[in-house]
Amino acid sequence: MRLCAQAVADHLRGVDGEHRGVVIGYDTRFASGRFAEAVAEVAAANGLPVYLSEAPCPTPVASFAVVDRGAAGGVIITASHNPAEYNGFKFKPDFGGSASSEVTEALEARIRDLQAGKGEVRRVALSDVERSGSLSRVDLGPPYLRRLGELVDLPRIRGAGLKIVADSMHGAGSGYFRRLLEGGSTQVVEIRGERNPAFPGMHGPEPIAHNLAPLTEAVAQIGADLGLATDGDSDRIGVVDERGVFVNQLEMYALLLLYLLEVKGMRGPAVRSVTSTSMADRLGARYGIPVYETPVGFKYVGPKMMETGAIFGGEESGGFGFGEHIPERDALLAGLRVLDLMVALKLPMSGVLDYLSERAGPSHYERLDIQFPAEERGTILRRVAAAVPREIAGLPVSAVNEVDGKKFLLSDGSWLLIRFSGTEPLLRIYSEATSRELVDRILSIGREIAGV
Numbered sequence: 001m002r003l004c005a006q007a008v009a010d011h012l013r014g015v016d017g018e019h020r021g022v023v024i025g026y027d028t029r030f031a032s033g034r035f036a037e038a039v040a041e042v043a044a045a046n047g048l049p050v051y052l053s054e055a056p057c058p059t060p061v062a063s064f065a066v067v068d069r070g071a072a073g074g075v076i077i078t079a080s081h082n083p084a085e086y087n088g089f090k091f092k093p094d095f096g097g098s099a100s101s102e103v104t105e106a107l108e109a110r111i112r113d114l115q116a117g118k119g120e121v122r123r124v125a126l127s128d129v130e131r132s133g134s135l136s137r138v139d140l141g142p143p144y145l146r147r148l149g150e151l152v153d154l155p156r157i158r159g160a161g162l163k164i165v166a167d168s169m170h171g172a173g174s175g176y177f178r179r180l181l182e183g184g185s186t187q188v189v190e191i192r193g194e195r196n197p198a199f200p201g202m203h204g205p206e207p208i209a210h211n212l213a214p215l216t217e218a219v220a221q222i223g224a225d226l227g228l229a230t231d232g233d234s235d236r237i238g239v240v241d242e243r244g245v246f247v248n249q250l251e252m253y254a255l256l257l258l259y260l261l262e263v264k265g266m267r268g269p270a271v272r273s274v275t276s277t278s279m280a281d282r283l284g285a286r287y288g289i290p291v292y293e294t295p296v297g298f299k300y301v302g303p304k305m306m307e308t309g310a311i312f313g314g315e316e317s318g319g320f321g322f323g324e325h326i327p328e329r330d331a332l333l334a335g336l337r338v339l340d341l342m343v344a345l346k347l348p349m350s351g352v353l354d355y356l357s358e359r360a361g362p363s364h365y366e367r368l369d370i371q372f373p374a375e376e377r378g379t380i381l382r383r384v385a386a387a388v389p390r391e392i393a394g395l396p397v398s399a400v401n402e403v404d405g406k407k408f409l410l411s412d413g414s415w416l417l418i419r420f421s422g423t424e425p426l427l428r429i430y431s432e433a434t435s436r437e438l439v440d441r442i443l444s445i446g447r448e449i450a451g452v
Contacts, residue, residue: 009022010119024075159186160185166229173231174193211229226239248365272293272314296404363433405419414431414434415430
């Protein structure tokens with residue numbers, strides 16, 4: 001952590017960090033708070049004013065604080081949705097989004113130099129930093145909450161009389177939906193809100209269907225209108241409708257884009273990762289906006305949003321960002337906007353999904369995560385690279401996309417994508433199609449192509 005912190009401090013000194021300072025946030029994982037303090041010790045020793053979160057906080061809260069405070073950058077200690085034994089170090093430049101590949105490569109090079117003894121890691125005791133006044137422990141929440149109140153009609157949602165279950169999955173988002181929506185006829189019931197860095201009952205705090213049985217049960221038990229789940233650092237959103245049905249991440253992308261286009265009346269480009277939905281392209285054609293495709297990862301989506309002046313960007317993982325906010329994934333804002341879409345259309349979520357299907361056409365989706373022996377990676381890559389099918393599941397292959405992995409585009413708009421995960425030792429096979437049966441057939445053929 002200190003090596004990473006020294007590399008960031010060296011970088012920030014080159015962008016006026018001595019005057020603008022650094023924001024440091026952290027999640028609810030084992031030792032995240034201590035790691036954040038270690039970063040603060042190094043940053044302060046390098047002459048940077050430090051704004052250290054006084055408690056675990058969501059990544060979008062810390063990211064917004066970088067912009068709100070005019071800081072030179074930010075560090076967030078989090079492993080987001082990954083399993084409990086993971087932790088991570090996120091660097092945010094002064095615009096609050098993901099750092100570019102050029103910046104991360106420069107940081108990695110500096111870390112390697114430090115490991116090789118080229119330079120030193122400076123450090124002062126935290127108690128000395130606090131006495132000197134160069135470190136402030138701050139509540140990063142209030143400015144962020146005020147900003148969300150400017151972006152969403154919170155009084156309308158508070159007065160809608162909804163029952164909502166909020167599941168923070170033991171992560172940093174605990175309490176935020178309640179704080180945002182209390183004070184009216186809408187009720188927010190919280191589950192898994194206590195800090196538990198073991199993340200019991202799940203592979204990791206990722207808001208996908210097989211991790212959300214407690215949310216589905218709670219929605220049924222209280223007759224809720226919607227269930228909202230946030231991952232370990234609240235940059236990914238998961239939704240369960242009033243029937244207990246999981247709203248998949250591709251549907252979420254399309255719902256949020258539809259909200260901006262139809263409810264908010266906004267116009268401008270949208271950005272999606274290669275793993276996200278073709279409903280975006282159909283909505284783009286219907287409403288006359290361009291849709292840009294990127295490789296997987298918000299480090300690609302965010303910069304493309306900034307480059308194109310996009311109103312919206314997102315990826316299949318459940319991370320969505322909004323152009324008038326920060327170029328960063330924000331599960332809390334995404335959840336509020338889904339609620340606002342329901343209220344504006346005066347429909348239950350199941351009805352909103354039917355409305356989306358009318359506007360964007362039918363969509364069914366599934367992803368397979370397949371573990372494989374590490375020594376098989378090269379063989380799998382060669383198999384997939386050599387595959388040139390003329391048809392898949394009876395549908396002609398109309399194009400092949402190799403932006404990230406290998407994506408087979410089919411004549412009816414369905415698709416198959418095969419790629420390796422960027423964060424875990426997994427092969428991922430994805431499909432979106434016009435029926436559930438067709439998705440299953442396409443995924444089976446994807447496994448045959450990869451030989452797994």
